[in-house]
Amino acid sequence: MKSRLDRYEEFIEKEYRAGLTKPDEYSLDDVTPDLRKRLSEGRFKRIVFTGMGCSAIVSDIVRGYFTEIGLPLEVHVVNDYDFRFLAAPSVLEDEATLYIISSYSGHSQEPVLAYQRLRAVRDQVLLLTSGGKLAELGRADGASIAYWRLREPDREYPLFHVSQYFAILMDMFHEFGVLSDDHHARLGELAGLLEADFEENGREAARRIADASEDANIIMIASPKWHESLLKLAKMHFNEMAMVPTARNYFHEFCHSEVATLSDPVRKHSTVWFSDADDDEYTLAKGENLQRLLTDDRPENRNIRFSRVHLSEGDFLRKYFTALNVVQHAALRLGRHHETRSRDLISESAGNPWYHSTTIESELTA
Structure with missing residues (x-):
């Protein structure tokens, strides 16, 4: 596997701008018809995004952009699973709130805990992931799941792909009827x-x-x-x-x-x-x-x-x-x-070996 900085330089030069033109690398096949219907009818008046690290970072961009264009849809971003101290009861206890739980890997424990706390209202939940434990739990419960399907992802550093994540979410919200423009042009x-x-x-x-x-x-x-x-x-x-x-x-x-x-x-x-x-x-x-x-x-x-x-x-x-x-x-x-060498501190401190360089290298070898 190439070094972190070599991959980063290659990404900046070749993929950063190109990511804005790749809005189709996702799947909505496992989103329930009921959730699609409520979204298209405008029955949700706010979205609460929750996730950790780069899996949630694109939600802050969406929040800023929706605010700038005056879209009549509240967007809240919660980077934890203890919602009580991060959002008001009027937000958390409203049937018009849609929760989007984001975890690219699907293996981070915090989004899993967030989903477990929201299971009672899972008809108001959309999981956004590439798979992992989060998708496994969602499939078992019949919850709605939107899948990232990036063709050339950098497994260790998902932050490389924020421009593409944004393009995908704009297309996704258009498919749901939230946006009138798919933003392709x-x-x-x-x-x-x-x-x-x-x-x-x-x-x-x-x-x-x-x-x-x-x-x-x-x-x-x-x-x-x-x-x-x-x-x-x-x-x-x-x-x-x-x-x-x-x-x-x-x-x-x-x-x-x-x-x-x-x-x-x-x-x-x-x-x-x-x-x-x-x-x-x-x-x-x-x-x-x-x-x-x-x-x-x-x-x-x-x-x-x-x-x-x-x-x-x-x-x-x-x-x-x-x-x-x-x-x-x-x-x-x-x-x-x-020229600082990574110690894989993010993967190890977060307790998610999916991102660890040794895990990735062993899978590439296999």
């Missing part, structure tokens, strides 16, 4: 724009962020629009691919609290501000003031670097996938700088 056009956008401004931005972040802790800040949808996934790329300590926070909250840690840091810190041309004037002015404070020529700033990624072109989707492309290239460059 829109995402196909976007795939063509991303390369030009990156060459025009993105490549230099990625280089600046990576160079500023060498041997540093990364702190990413943005408005609520991007905090969940973009920064959560960006953090995963820096954590999992570059293996660099990375945190994220809401821009205004950072200015009221965490900025104090940059008073005179001993260790190098790299602050990355994702600004949006649609941010209000107060936010933009406050960000420029923060940039001035952290880049002034003074001794206390000797271990601080500040980078700005300004999202200015196009709509939500173009801004999102352009910014993510910058993050990926920065993470790759940082990963090459550090």
